[in-house]
Amino acid sequence: MMNMLVVILTYGLTLSLFLRRGHGRREAVLASSIICGIIVVILTEALSALHQLGLTGLRTGWWISLAVIVAVLYFSGKSQEHKFSPEVIPLTARIFMAGIGAIFLLSAWMALSGPPTTWDAMSYHLSRVEHWVQNKTIAYYPTNIPRQDSYPPGAEWVLLHLRILSAGDYFARSLQCLAMMASTIGVSLIARLLGSGVTGQCLAALMSACLPMGILQSTSTQNDYVVTMWLVSFVYFILNAIKNPRPLQILLAAFSLGLAFLTKGYAYLYALPFLIYWLLACRSRAWLYRLGVTFFILGIALFLNAGYFYRNWHA
Secondary structure, three states, rough: OOOOHHHHHHHHHHHHHHHHHHOOOOHHHHHHHHHHHHHHHHHHHHHHHHOOOOHHHHEEEEHHHHHHHHHHOOOOOOOOOOOOOOOOOOHHHHHHHHHHHHHHHHHHHHHOOOOOOHHHHHHHHHHHHHHHHHHOOOOOOOOOOOOOOHHHHHHHHHHHHHHHHHHOOOOOOOOHHHHHHHHHHHEEEEEEEEHOHHHHHOOOOOHHHHHHHHHHOOOOOOOOOHHEEEHHHHHHHHHHHOOOOOOOHHHHHHHHHHHHHOOOHHHHHHHHHHHHHHHHHHHOOHHHHHHHHHHHHHHHHHHHHHHHHHHHHHH
């Protein structure tokens, strides 16, 4: 269990880095999740290529990642920490926040109350993870359940890291629960971009957290909430880039889109309208700039999936 500490420290310091650079707390949560997702992809692909996808390799990789984050944090210059202006939270918003908190606590308790037992977990999600642990690589293997090889593996790669670093499947159901929380935060940010006040943002978050299927899946090993988290992050950062087209916003949009593609196939369909909207909404920018940014986002997203595409092509 001590091996999980390095992951927690990496996330915590990444969160601190984004806060230090002037990002709001909610935005920093999404951005830190994206960076940790990218670390998972890089370590999984690199260690798999060396057939070293085991405890020693992952532990070393996460400690190196932590050292890089510490170095960036140390040399990042003067803090530009976001200044939070005092704001009176209406009673209605407080009630909504209490409801969201109750849902989060109950979901977290359920997620940590026992190991996965669903049919889908046994036949697909966790089965492929155990094969990867045994083989020390994510290379395709003989199986009479083809989706263990061919389906997008992004969520299961995170489960693989949790499985190896915690020496068990105790945290297997926590991934979807954490993804639900991050998705709810992202929904509130999107509501803010669309002009909602505090009460409207809390209501949007509550409606997101109360989805019946979402509550059921938040304590499973499925990957629907994980892809939702990446898609919500992509939508937020791409919409934010329309008003504030900073390179980091665009890069985070590209990373989150790539992680969504790597997690579930229908992400392509849900992301397309927002890419089109990005092209049409940035009227203050030249068409060449908009096309260039769009191809950059797609290029980064597809590059993150290059290893998965290659294995599927040669299977």
